[in-house]
Amino acid sequence: MAQPEHQLPVDLFIDLDRSGPVPLYHQVAKRLEQAIYEEILPSGARLENEVALGQRLGISRPTIRRAIQELVDKGLLVRRRGVGTQVVHGKVHRNVDLTSLFEDLQRTGQKPETRILSAETEPANETVVEALGVEVGSDVLHIKRLRSADGAPIAILDNILPADFIDLEIEALQSHALYQLLRARGVTLRVAKQKIGAREATATEGELLAVRKGGALLTMDRTAFDSSGRAIEYGQHVYRPELYQFEITVVDR
Amino acid sequence: MAQPEHQLPVDLFIDLDRSGPVPLYHQVAKRLEQAIYEEILPSGARLENEVALGQRLGISRPTIRRAIQELVDKGLLVRRRGVGTQVVHGKVHRNVDLTSLFEDLQRTGQKPETRILSAETEPANETVVEALGVEVGSDVLHIKRLRSADGAPIAILDNILPADFIDLEIEALQSHALYQLLRARGVTLRVAKQKIGAREATATEGELLAVRKGGALLTMDRTAFDSSGRAIEYGQHVYRPELYQFEITVVDR
DNA sequence: TTTGCGCGCTTGTCCTGACAATAGTACCTA
DNA sequence: TAGGTACTATTGTCAGGACAAGCGCGCAAA
Numbered sequence: 070m071a072q073p074e075h076q077l078p079v080d081l082f083i084d085l086d087r088s089g090p091v092p093l094y095h096q097v098a099k100r101l102e103q104a105i106y107e108e109i110l111p112s113g114a115r116l117e118n119e120v121a122l123g124q125r126l127g128i129s130r131p132t133i134r135r136a137i138q139e140l141v142d143k144g145l146l147v148r149r150r151g152v153g154t155q156v157v158h159g160k161v162h163r164n165v166d167l168t169s170l171f172e173d174l175q176r177t178g179q180k181p182e183t184r185i186l187s188a189e190t191e192p193a194n195e196t197v198v199e200a201l202g203v204e205v206g207s208d209v210l211h212i213k214r215l216r217s218a219d220g221a222p223i224a225i226l227d228n229i230l231p232a233d234f235i236d237l238e239i240e241a242l243q244s245h246a247l248y249q250l251l252r253a254r255g256v257t258l259r260v261a262k263q264k265i266g267a268r269e270a271t272a273t274e275g276e277l278l279a280v281r282k283g284g285a286l287l288t289m290d291r292t293a294f295d296s297s298g299r300a301i302e303y304g305q306h307v308y309r310p311e312l313y314q315f316e317i318t319v320v321d322r
Numbered sequence: 323m324a325q326p327e328h329q330l331p332v333d334l335f336i337d338l339d340r341s342g343p344v345p346l347y348h349q350v351a352k353r354l355e356q357a358i359y360e361e362i363l364p365s366g367a368r369l370e371n372e373v374a375l376g377q378r379l380g381i382s383r384p385t386i387r388r389a390i391q392e393l394v395d396k397g398l399l400v401r402r403r404g405v406g407t408q409v410v411h412g413k414v415h416r417n418v419d420l421t422s423l424f425e426d427l428q429r430t431g432q433k434p435e436t437r438i439l440s441a442e443t444e445p446a447n448e449t450v451v452e453a454l455g456v457e458v459g460s461d462v463l464h465i466k467r468l469r470s471a472d473g474a475p476i477a478i479l480d481n482i483l484p485a486d487f488i489d490l491e492i493e494a495l496q497s498h499a500l501y502q503l504l505r506a507r508g509v510t511l512r513v514a515k516q517k518i519g520a521r522e523a524t525a526t527e528g529e530l531l532a533v534r535k536g537g538a539l540l541t542m543d544r545t546a547f548d549s550s551g552r553a554i555e556y557g558q559h560v561y562r563p564e565l566y567q568f569e570i571t572v573v574d575r
Numbered sequence: 576t577t578t579g580c581g582c583g584c585t586t587g588t589c590c591t592g593a594c595a596a597t598a599g600t601a602c603c604t605a
Numbered sequence: 606t607a608g609g610t611a612c613t614a615t616t617g618t619c620a621g622g623a624c625a626a627g628c629g630c631g632c633a634a635a
Binding site for chain 4: 372
């Protein structure tokens, strides 16, 4: 019944770069992940124990543990005290993370296009004040975009940013993701809080997304924060459900 | 501009139980979380540095770090090297985790009710074979339930479990969550992979959920795995979007 | 045959210590 | 005044070690 232990070839770990900027534990995690995807470590396989693995690779146990933890958090591995660490059965799928729809589409080989519907500076309404934590009535940048891939409209993106971004180059949004522009300005998003739901399409939305009025739409509201904890972006997005879904891996700790 | 450092009262940490079964780092994390919710640590506040905090509490730095990490993963704190750790601005909300809808409703003070629509043993179809990793044509338990809260129907839950669960007490499902029953059998779910989408209601679904045919529904497909990585449950759920949404916090690491 | 006990294996927790990398600030200089 | 440089504070990474706790298996006893 118990799966046999899998001895990983040392080759997988030879060129670990101890001086470079990439942390050791992350290098190890990446190699393990690769081994899982290539089924060198097949579904259900048991890993060598942490101590042995560490010794064989010349790496301390905390570092090995942290590498393994990274994959546990991704839902690729499962640990049991007294037993060992095993590869989770079943297909893996990519997770919701802090990349945008734009980058999502790029990665899956589709060609994302963006049409800017409007971009205006306006006073913040109550919802925005609540979400971004800005002053009541202060100016915010309000951008509406239509995102398509391979010619088919996928989503309407409605984004609001605080006053210091009113000088954002709107034209650049046609070929770049909003998050890419923010990164270029030195802003890195670290935390996002999202609500995912559904509702029926309005007439305008139906027209833009080529869906009949009243058809089902997937919705996502998000507030994103930078590394100092400040709210940077509030977005209300609607997606055509046949063309986009959210994939999430949940891990109990 | 920089937020003042917040000196936490030591009282918050006095009765840490070093001998009990609850890990120290988790006790510390809980106390910190409490302090954030009670706004003893207000939005944007800067924490004491890790070394000092550790010394004051008589706890080593790795333990303090792990406690803080727990809250970073929850989206409550943000760290910056060279700067410090700060409380994230903006309201916090609960996360999608490995609890079920039933427990969700209970926690928010609603009274969940379950009507069993059907519960049958049947051969696995292709989708199920793919999701659960069982043999083609082998028997599986197929349960359909209607979940309501305070009298209003919220969701249709369609669940499939492998053959070893065919002796599950169906009646118990009327007053307990599926996950509770599984736990009682010694099965602990550790990882779940979910897809969240939307679609239009069928006539049957509309009738059950008091929605018009064609109305928008929120959908969630999930495969859950136990601590040995084996697939335990495959579920296809549909929710009335006005009554249920998914809340997710995403953290970049 | 079944139950219970003990033992070894493996992960979980916690500690100490050291050095690296980064951000912000104060200061010095052109 | 402006710009760069050095310093300090703080988190990030990594090592090594010790003991605790849970799980499974074999063996002995009932």
